[in-house]
Structure formats: C-alpha cells, structure tokens
Amino acid sequence: MAFTLVTVNVLMALAASAAAAEKPVVSEAQKRACFLIKACALAEPGGVCPPEAVGKSASLEPARCQDARDLAARGLVANSDLGFRVFSFLGYKHQVVYLVEGELTLSRARLDFLLNDLPLAAKLLSAFQKNRYAAEYLDPAHTRFKGNRGDDLRGEAEHVTGSTSEGRLVYLGTGSSQLGFWKLKGRGLVQVSYLSTGPDGRRLSYKIRVVASPVNAVINAFMKMGVFKSLVQKRIRDIITDIAEAAQKFERGGLAGIKDDKAWTGEEKQKLEALLQLP
Numbered sequence: 001m002a003f004t005l006v007t008v009n010v011l012m013a014l015a016a017s018a019a020a021a022e023k024p025v026v027s028e029a030q031k032r033a034c035f036l037i038k039a040c041a042l043a044e045p046g047g048v049c050p051p052e053a054v055g056k057s058a059s060l061e062p063a064r065c066q067d068a069r070d071l072a073a074r075g076l077v078a079n080s081d082l083g084f085r086v087f088s089f090l091g092y093k094h095q096v097v098y099l100v101e102g103e104l105t106l107s108r109a110r111l112d113f114l115l116n117d118l119p120l121a122a123k124l125l126s127a128f129q130k131n132r133y134a135a136e137y138l139d140p141a142h143t144r145f146k147g148n149r150g151d152d153l154r155g156e157a158e159h160v161t162g163s164t165s166e167g168r169l170v171y172l173g174t175g176s177s178q179l180g181f182w183k184l185k186g187r188g189l190v191q192v193s194y195l196s197t198g199p200d201g202r203r204l205s206y207k208i209r210v211v212a213s214p215v216n217a218v219i220n221a222f223m224k225m226g227v228f229k230s231l232v233q234k235r236i237r238d239i240i241t242d243i244a245e246a247a248q249k250f251e252r253g254g255l256a257g258i259k260d261d262k263a264w265t266g267e268e269k270q271k272l273e274a275l276l277q278l279p
Contacts, residue, residue: 009140019132032091033078040065042072042087045079066191067211071170074161086160086172092213092222098229100208101238104244108196109278112164114243118145120271121243127258128246131238137228139275149239152178157190168193177235188212201279208236253275 029158030056036042039060068090076083104111114121122133135147138156146152155175162168169192176185194206214220222228255272258264264272 009029029084033084034089034091036060036068036087037078038064040068041070042078046048047079048078048084048212064090066189071161075159076126080171082104082158082160086189087093088171089213090211092215094217095225096212096220096229098143098212098232098236100240101206102237102240103197103205104194104240105203106244107202107279108167108194109198109201110275111194111204114247115164115169118147119269120177120268122147123264123268124215124250124272125242125246125262128249129242131242133242151237160189162192167195186212188216195273208240210236218247220278 001030021259034044037044037049037197068087068168070173071083071086074253076086078084078087114124121135125131125133132150133147135145138144138146144156144166146154146156153175154177155173157171157173157175160170160172162170171190171192172187174185176183176188189211191211192206194204197203197205199272212223214223248273254276255269
C-alpha cells in the first residue's frame with residue numbers, strides 16, 4: 001500500500017513537472033510588446049501574444065500609442081523580427097521624447113543624395129568640418145549601418161520605414177554618447193522628416209524626433225531634466241550644423257581640394273561630381 005502511494009505521488013510530481021515544462025516561457029520583451037499591442041488596440045498577430053504574455057489590463061496615454069499606430073499603419077507587424085523589436089521597445093513603461101526642428105540652407109535633392117549614401121556623407125563631413133565622422137553599411141541592402149562622430153558619439157541603426165522620396169525616415173538604433181559629465185548607452189527610435197521651403201528650393205525645414213525608453217523611474221526623471229534635454233538637443237543640432245556647413249563649403253570649393261587627394265577613390269569623386277550637379 002505504501003509503495004502504491006509513493007508511486008502515485010512520484011507520477012503526479014512528474015506529471016506536474018512535465019506540465020510546467022510545457023508552459024510557454026514568456027520573455028520580458030514579449031510582455032512589453034503585447035502590453036503595447038493591447039493598450040493601443042493594435043491588430044494582434046498570431047504567435048506573438050499567448051495568454052501568458054497579456055496582462056489583465058493595459059492602458060496608455062493616447063500620445064504614447066501614436067508611434068505604434070503610425071508604424072502599424074505603414075505595414076510594420078509584431079510577428080516580424082524588426083516589428084517585434086520596435087513594439088517591444090515602445091512598450092517600456094517610461095518614455096522620453098526629444099524634438100529638434102529648424103531650417104537648413106540645403107536643397108532637398110542634395111540632402112536626399114547624402115542620406116542615400118551615408119559613408120560618402122560622413123567622409124564629406126570629415127573633409128570640411130573639424131569633427132571626424134565615419135559610417136559603414138552592415139548589409140548589402142543598406143538597411144543597417146554603424147557610425148560615429150569623433151569619440152563622443154557612436155552607434156548602430158536599422159531602417160524601419162520611410163524613404164528619402166517621401167522625406168521621412170525612421171530608424172531603430174543603439175548607441176553611446178558623452179554628454180557633458182555623463183556617458184550614456186541606450187536604444188532609441190529616431191524619426192527624421194524634411195521638406196523644401198522657399199521659392200528657390202535651396203532651403204528645407206526639418207524635424208528630428210528621438211524616442212528613448214529609460215529602464216526605470218530614476219533614469220526617466222534624469223533624462224527628462226531640462227539641462228539634460230538641452231544637451232541632447234544641442235548634440236543633434238551640432239550634427240545638423242555640420243551637414244549644412246560642409247555642404248556649403250563643398251559647393252563653394254567644388255572638387256578643387258579633393259580632385260588630387262588620394263584619400264578619395266575615383267568612384268567617390270564621380271559621386272561628388274554628381275552631387276554638385278544637383279540643384
């Protein structure tokens with residue numbers, strides 16, 4: 001009798017262990033993505049949000065859902081690798097947004113050209129500005145790249161949606177930056193939009209919006225401090241200023257300082273000639 005009871009208990013324990021092993025393991029990234037999908041009433045793709053990944057209640061301020069809804073409307077889905085990572089990122093509890101707007105003395109055609117060839121753009125900036133830039137594509141389709149501005153800013157980014165033809169680009173990236181006394185690392189969703197202004201088409205307005213997701217309340221409060229936000233915005237404006245100034249210097253000097261420079265390949269010089277021909 002005792003043997004029978006022991007045997008039954010062992011079998012029940014084994015069955016419970018097997019059931020526990022079969023229970024889906026839900027990652028924190030999955031919980032964040034599913035929280036966002038539910039809170040923002042997005043279409044739920046199959047296989048992403050089992051019951052274990054969806055909480056009993058979910059709510060977000062309407063503004064917090066705008067990015068997710070916009071990306072979903074543009075075809076980004078959570079059951080793709082990139083979509084899952086984007087929605088999981090946007091599903092963090094805390095969020096800080098940095099916005100920089102302004103105008104540039106640069107034509108839309110020339111900015112399109114530079115944005116479509118980031119390594120060339122970085123090399124051009126380094127040639128005409130005091131800051132050293134570098135950029136490199138990480139895949140044949142040029143959807144992923146890494147870059148740096150001197151030693152104080154570096155990172156990698158992946159194209160999420162948009163194109164230069166529509167004047168709108170969205171990237172998901174990771175990076176590190178030295179801002180004053182602070183050296184920070186993290187991820188961000190970067191949205192760039194721009195359009196021509198003025199009758200001659202030689203100016204454009206731009207808007208750069210960076211969404212960051214601090215991992216806890218302390219860092220969230222820190223990143224929302226006025227002094228910190230000002231430093232982030234200044235860093236973005238510094239890069240924009242470098243782009244505008246380098247383009248103007250290049251237009252004035254043309255290929256004079258580059259034509260005999262062996263640091264530039266024949267193909268790069270041809271591209272620069274094409275850039276000069278643009279309005």
